[in-house]
Amino acid sequence: MLKSLQQNIEITNLSNFKTKAFTKYYFEINNENDILNLKEILEFAWKNTLKVLFVWAWTNMLFAFNLFDWIVIKNNLKWYDYNENTKILEVYSSEKITQIALDLENNYNQNIWHRFIWLPGSVWGALFWNAWCFWLETENNFLKAIVYNLSTNKLETLTKDELNFSYRSSLFKQTKNYFIIKIYFDLSKIVEKYSSDVDNIKFRKELQPKWNSCGSFFKNPSKENSAWSLIEWVWLKWFIYNNAYFSDKHANFLMTLKDNWDYKDLIYLIKLAQEKVLSKFDLLLENEVQIITN
Numbered sequence: 001m002l003k004s005l006q007q008n009i010e011i012t013n014l015s016n017f018k019t020k021a022f023t024k025y026y027f028e029i030n031n032e033n034d035i036l037n038l039k040e041i042l043e044f045a046w047k048n049t050l051k052v053l054f055v056w057a058w059t060n061m062l063f064a065f066n067l068f069d070w071i072v073i074k075n076n077l078k079w080y081d082y083n084e085n086t087k088i089l090e091v092y093s094s095e096k097i098t099q100i101a102l103d104l105e106n107n108y109n110q111n112i113w114h115r116f117i118w119l120p121g122s123v124w125g126a127l128f129w130n131a132w133c134f135w136l137e138t139e140n141n142f143l144k145a146i147v148y149n150l151s152t153n154k155l156e157t158l159t160k161d162e163l164n165f166s167y168r169s170s171l172f173k174q175t176k177n178y179f180i181i182k183i184y185f186d187l188s189k190i191v192e193k194y195s196s197d198v199d200n201i202k203f204r205k206e207l208q209p210k211w212n213s214c215g216s217f218f219k220n221p222s223k224e225n226s227a228w229s230l231i232e233w234v235w236l237k238w239f240i241y242n243n244a245y246f247s248d249k250h251a252n253f254l255m256t257l258k259d260n261w262d263y264k265d266l267i268y269l270i271k272l273a274q275e276k277v278l279s280k281f282d283l284l285l286e287n288e289v290q291i292i293t294n
């Protein structure tokens with residue numbers, strides 16, 4: 001057993017769904033020195049055929065297990081700097097994207113990330129998913145990222161051409177081969193479409209429930225067919241099954257009523273929605289949120 005690893009740690013609060021979950025091994029990255037431990041942890045994982053899962057808190061994941069038999073690594077890397085002359089933002093991966101967007105407006109009068117205010121999650125999460133908020137996508141301002149390559153155990157710098165961005169996706173999601181340490185954004189780049197007059201703060205407040213959810217659960221099958229409307233059509237909006245339900249505010253938001261509950265209620269509803277939409281519309285609802293199983 002490695003000294004650096006903690007054992008049998010509760011991780012319920014590391015997913016927004018807050019389903020009761022424990023992990024067999026656990027490690028926290030609090031500074032750049034801790035990254036040096038990754039090599040031996042990954043070797044330990046490889047020798048013992050253990051999977052490794054990186055998390056922050058407030059994650060876009062559903063823990064579909066009671067005891068995770070592998071290694072959970074929690075990223076706590078935080079700090080940022082914004083240069084008002086060059087308009088370059090340098091930020092550690094675990095900073096909250098909302099907080100950065102708010103600080104840019106309040107402290108630097110820089111409102112280019114206004115649309116990211118109240119987008120839950122970390123800066124890396126937004127990059128990993130290429131988050132989209134009312135025509136602002138993370139890739140628009142991305143410049144480069146300092147990453148740890150999990151196969152070679154080396155630090156690398158990746159630029160925009162290498163990231164293969166697409167709808168809710170990036171190289172990080174496609175390969176899961178990198179731990180993102182630090183990200184650089186060029187905030188001098190403005191995209192015309194930002195000028196649409198959606199009030200994102202009001203929109204989120206009125207139409208999106210905040211807690212015990214990971215946001216939209218399913219991807220939209222196409223531009224014409226949004227997941228929320230399909231769920232409404234099969235009468236699952238505000239449908240409750242034990243402790244889980246589809247929100248009455250936004251039908252594609254899967255929610256839990258209580259913390260520390262069993263994940264199985266959520267899985268039941270996910271399958272039910274998929275079956276009903278498939279049989280009525282011949283469309284497959286694919287998860288946007290990752291379901292993590294043992």
Ligand SMILES: Cc1cc2nc3c(=O)[nH]c(=O)nc-3n(C[C@H](O)[C@H](O)[C@H](O)COP(=O)(O)OP(=O)(O)OC[C@H]3O[C@@H](n4cnc5c(N)ncnc54)[C@H](O)[C@@H]3O)c2cc1C
Binds near residue numbers: 053056123214
């Ligand atoms: C209420 C609500 C509203 C939302 N609205 C939107 C929206 O408008 N638009 C939108 O696009 N999304 C939306 N989302 C989804 C949102 O994009 C994601 O929840 C968020 O970006 C995920 O960030 P996270 O930090 O929680 O990432 P996580 O889910 O914790 O992590 C994402 C992935 O990165 C991996 N990972 C962890 N650390 C690292 C690291 N350092 N390096 C590399 N990989 C790592 C993880 O293993 C995981 O696979 C919403 C979610 C909620 C809850």
